Amino acid sequence: MNPIYEKLKLDRSIPVPLYYQIKTFICSHIQDGSLTDGEAVPTEEELCTLLDVSRPTVRQAFSELVHEGYLNRIRSKGTYITHPKINSDFIQKIQNYNQETKGLGLVPDTKVLSLRTLPAVEEVARQLSLSEKDPVICLERLRYADGKPMVYVKTFLPEALCSAVLTEDLEQNSLYETLEARLNIRIGHLTRQIQAALADEYLAKLLGVAKDSAILYIVTVAYTEEGIPFEYSLASYRGDTYRMSVELHRER
Template sequence: MSKVAKHQQIATDLLQKIQDGTYPPQTLIPREVDLMATYGVSRPTVRQAIQSLVDQGLLEKRKRRGTLVKQTKIEQAFTQVVKGYNDEMHANGLVPQTKVLLLQAETATATVAQNLQLAVGAPVIKLVRLRYANGQPVVLITSYLPVLDAVDLLTVDFTQAALYETLATAGLTVDHVRRRLDVLVADETTADLLNVNQGAPLFYFHTQGFTPQSRPVEYSIAKYRGDVNYFVMNLQRATK
């Protein structure tokens, strides 16, 4: 006879079904009464098994709907290091993809000019990308870049080319960045692009990318889905 408690056996089996895709993210697992019949156990045993997976952040109970498989969140470490999106996704075992929504020349607004240390009305390049992980939209990024002599950014295929690598070919290596984090809700357009409900929470990052000489060569606004991303920050106690 197995020494493992019945609710733990059921929880392990449910976990396996979540991991192998039998119960995909954002779908409901079978009802309690169906699980009782499948495993030949009482309702309290089924509820104990489900609760253990809820406590692990794998399931979510929805009133009047049932129990939902939660979307696995992606660890984003760019709050700690300067790292490209593709590298982040590969580190998480995910397949990145980029769709370019807009690439055009514009004139700098006051906000863009301030962040790139340009004159208001100076020519800039605007790049809007929708970035995916395993086919799922994860983040909408709008970037503003100075016009470069060494590289015509309007001819670059940013579905394949990495922005920081492209800047590096022009002798503008992004050495350090400044990021500001806000939280906002998705408007109708953003919600449609990111495949979330209007009003869903988003992480809202403003980024300035600097060369080793502290010249700003990138100003980006990134809207990350709150339901599939989390961010890691390591802090040390300040010395007196």
């Protein structure tokens, strides 16, 4: 148990509910960094004993913190510190990661894990309208926001169309901006599919989450203004951090 909880003293002489005092204490120490992402919180039983309160009191504090995004419950494993989810409109806008992240008031960063050429497997070839074993560029990146790993993305590009990216610094430069500036490739439209998934051991380590944590898995195919597919990307977003928003308007 983090010793910070020893400082939690409940004031029974004021009209503020005990559960709310617990909730406020935990929330304030998440915000000031005393309690960090991924850190386990004490069990309900431990806090009941420490604070001499009933289990429903602690449970209500935890429930509200989970609902507000400050705690994450993982079945059979425990309850962990997190932060409120980033409310992204990524699925309804054409923009690069840096634009998306800056638009949310966060500082983006990128680490290139791998950049290589390899023969296209069946699914990659189909999505990019290529023949199997045609050369494609495979780019693997880990994207950050405010220093925290958020997204792992694997991107495939036709080498014949996009070979210039092999010599670019894609940690400092946007892929989309590079393609437009160097190759005059402009996005005409794209398709995105979203599904729920679980983090395997490799992905969990990259994103700093527990194995089998929830992931938002997004498949993107981007097309040029001429309708030629030039990007096939597989992105894994942290499910404890991201939520996707869509705004719909009724037809008139």
